[in-house]
Amino acid sequence: MHIPDGYLSPSTCAVLYAGAGLGWYGALRRIRRTLTARMAPLISVFAAFSFILMMFNLPLPGGTTGHALGVTIAAIVIGPAGAIMSISIAIAIQALFFGDGGITTLGANCFNMAIVGSLVAYATYRVISSGAALTSRRRLVATAIAGYLATNVAAFVTAVEFGIQPLLFHDARGVPLYAPYTLGVAIPAMMIGHLAIAGVAEAVIAAGLVAYLQVADPSLLQANSGLVPGVAVADRPAPPKSLRKLWITVAMLLLLTPLGVLAAGKAWGEWSASEFSSAEGRARIAASSQNRPPPSVTPTGLHRLSRLWTSPIPDYAPPFVKSPSLGYMLSAMFGVGLVMSLSLAVQTYLQRRRGAGQAA
């Protein structure tokens, strides 16, 4: 996942340096506010630990070996801000001192692994382990899932960065100037290895480390566990049910939905019946099917079933909106609203049923 120099265009590198800069600024601010001179040696030693951890060959089921990133255990023990700084420092030393990862791509590598990885790992761990005792099994499951998700989300973001290069940066003859593969090739190529090996390695080593700490030194798991020291889980007051963070996350996801517009063409197998009869549509289907031409007539079953339901907003593009990005965002807002209305309706129904049951 360490992108060397030359794979990403300077403008992509600049954007990702800016993104990483925001993450570093936020992390440094938080560290300065919450602490404490003690954090400097802790982050440094943790960066060194993560660096060494990345060199451990972990035997995986199936006979292969994998490397962990160390981002999950860092987020769990020293929190997301500390993890962002320590993993960034480890990546910077790898790039500057060992030539692993580039200098122009340092921002991208830190953004993908240190920032995205730490935040995903921490959020997943906190959500799944919420309310669980420090030595509970649920914390192990939460750690493993957090490690697997963090590695794969980071790999996915990296694949998107690779995949947009030929779409945005090519010369007049169509020669890609940087990473040569489009999203259709970059995403599967990147994700197969991470879904099968790297994610498993991170999950195994992070869960193994948390299991070790549960026995050897549970106090290290305390600081970012969400538990109040000295208070039994059962005695703790219920946390306030604030939905603010959830709303912010949903809003950010809505703003990111136009990323879908970047993907060229349609997903394989998502063609409409009309595309089989138009020359342009047939060419698109053939191009995405290793140049195999589609059947000369629209398959009968497809033709018949496709008329069963006509979508009110086909292709995420409301007819009254000209801009595809705005259309994506409006469709996302509509979808989120619909899902939330349905959830509320189900919740209200269940509450009423429970109320009726108790009254009886």
Place this chain on the structure above:
Amino acid sequence: MRSNRALGATLVGLARALGRALVSEDLARQCGLLQSLDPRVRVAGLLTLVLAVTLSHRVSVVLALFGTAVLIAWLSKVRLATLFIRVWLVVLAFTGVIALPALLLTPGDTIYTTAIGSLRITAQGATTAVLLIARVETAVTFTTLLVLCTPWMHVLKALGAFHLPQEVVMMLAMTHRYIFLLAETASQMFESRQSRTVGVLDSATQRRVTTRTAGVLLSKSVELSNDVFLAMQSRGFRGDVKILSEFRMRTWDYVGLMAFLAVGAFAVWMGRS
């Protein structure tokens, strides 16, 4: 022993990292072109050339920059065999795997049809593969030259001169020091485990050994950070970081800086598509 592959590979990796660091320290002390320049000029100059490589869109310009890198290496007493083994072969293997399919997958004008009928090498695919490999080789060579010819503490002080936050510079310096300490500790733990092992360990046991070693290393790391903090506090550390810089720019350094900037600007100008 054959099946304890993962433990052995980890040991070899740790030893290699320690060995490389020693080679860098030795080279940084030699008298050569790069070593004669102020560390700030080395950092700014070589990073300018890395940027120029990334901005160049022509294979010929990137190859000319590669030639410049080889020349700088030779004048700085860096053995080309070291670069060949440590950089060029590794990058060729890694980037080649990524770049070669582009020969066949990039659409464009066919220049060669393979024995498998539908697979065609295109002119655009060949250009993009060569450009990618040449660019990565050249950029990594410049970065490696910086690392080989500059002691790490000088790199850090030079970064401090470019207004990197002092806390970050301090943490980078501390991390670098602890990497070697922890690498040695991890190496000793793996070595002692290997020496106590009779026969072969199955995959699950090796996994358990690796995870537990990592756990012990984590505990030692946290303990170490507490000891370091107490040592820093006892010497009067209150969270304010000050880094001393003894660098002085001379005429030769200004000449070197101008040369780096001129080559970088010329390459960017010539490398426009």
